[in-house]
Amino acid sequence: MLSDLAGYRLTPEFTVAMLAGGSGQRLGGRDKSQIVIDGDEIGVRTIVTALLAGANEVIAIGGDPTSLSSQGWKVVADLWPGEGPLGGLITALKAAKNQWVVVVGCDQPDLAAEGLVDLLNVAIETNNTRRLDAALSEFDGHPLVTHSVWNVGCVAQLEECFASGERSVNRLLPKLSSLRVQPPDVSSLADIDTPDDLARYT
Numbered sequence: 001m002l003s004d005l006a007g008y009r010l011t012p013e014f015t016v017a018m019l020a021g022g023s024g025q026r027l028g029g030r031d032k033s034q035i036v037i038d039g040d041e042i043g044v045r046t047i048v049t050a051l052l053a054g055a056n057e058v059i060a061i062g063g064d065p066t067s068l069s070s071q072g073w074k075v076v077a078d079l080w081p082g083e084g085p086l087g088g089l090i091t092a093l094k095a096a097k098n099q100w101v102v103v104v105g106c107d108q109p110d111l112a113a114e115g116l117v118d119l120l121n122v123a124i125e126t127n128n129t130r131r132l133d134a135a136l137s138e139f140d141g142h143p144l145v146t147h148s149v150w151n152v153g154c155v156a157q158l159e160e161c162f163a164s165g166e167r168s169v170n171r172l173l174p175k176l177s178s179l180r181v182q183p184p185d186v187s188s189l190a191d192i193d194t195p196d197d198l199a200r201y202t
Contacts, residue, residue, distance in 0.1 A: 012099055013057075014120060016050035017092035018043070019085055019146060020106040021062020021078045032192060033060075033106040034067055037201050042109050042192075043071040050102075053113040053120075057097055061088045063106065084167045085145050086158070093155040100124065105146030105191055109201060112188040115147070122181055123149040133157075133176040137183050145169045147189050 020033050020043070033043035040048075043060070050058045060068040062078035069075055076095045080087030092101055100123065102116050115137075123135035133154035136143035154176055161172045183189065192198050 012124075014055055014100040014102060015057040015059060015092075015096040015098045016047075016053070016055040016102045016104060016116070017096065018046055018050075018058075018060045018073065018104050018106050019062065019088040019092070020060045020064075020068060020073075021081055021088050031064055031067065033063060033071070035107070035109075035192060035198065037109040041071060042107060043068060043073065045109055046104060046106070046111060047072045049111045049113050049116070050104075053102075053116045055102070059092065059095055060106070061091050061095075080162075086162055086167050086169050086172075089145065089150070089169060090155060090158050090162060093150055093152045093158070096152055099152055101150045101152060103145060103148045103150060107192040108146065108188075108190065109192065110188050110190050111147075112185065115183055115185060115188045119147070119181055119183070120149050122179070123151070126179055127151065131177050132179060134173070134178040135181055136173075136178065137189060138180040139186055139189050143170060143173065143178075143180050144189060146191065147183075 035042050060073035060075050065075040079091045126132045135149045137147040
């Protein structure tokens, strides 16, 4: 697989941030990054995918610091634990050392390095012609925060919205320069939210 991705590494360098602070209530409070699929924890599968895509920084936002560190993640405490993905997204953008941040979930066992790189390329190429804050993969008509690319330059605007009481990323997208992208392979977007989802992999 490494040879298949030769030439995919990009300039500028980029960060992959995994949002790991969800409670997993529909799975009995289970830490989804530790779910084992085909012999590997999802968190391990995700960090391997991030590195194959060429990320030079991999950070996990929230979650269990001990288990995530053992998987290889640099763990960053969520600045607003329990407040949903917008707080985690802002935390990721403030912590990242690169301009571009690829945001993924901790429950996506089929993430594809090629898909992350393709989305990042779209974001960078679009930003070369007009300022872009975010590019989000779209599935079934809905933009996905956990398969998206963000320009850290928009973090102040996100913080302002958060401070005003907004907690939905999707509701604030019209205020940003954003782009929705339909990926060619939607299977890589699958996540594990319920016992039925998990049953597909066991």
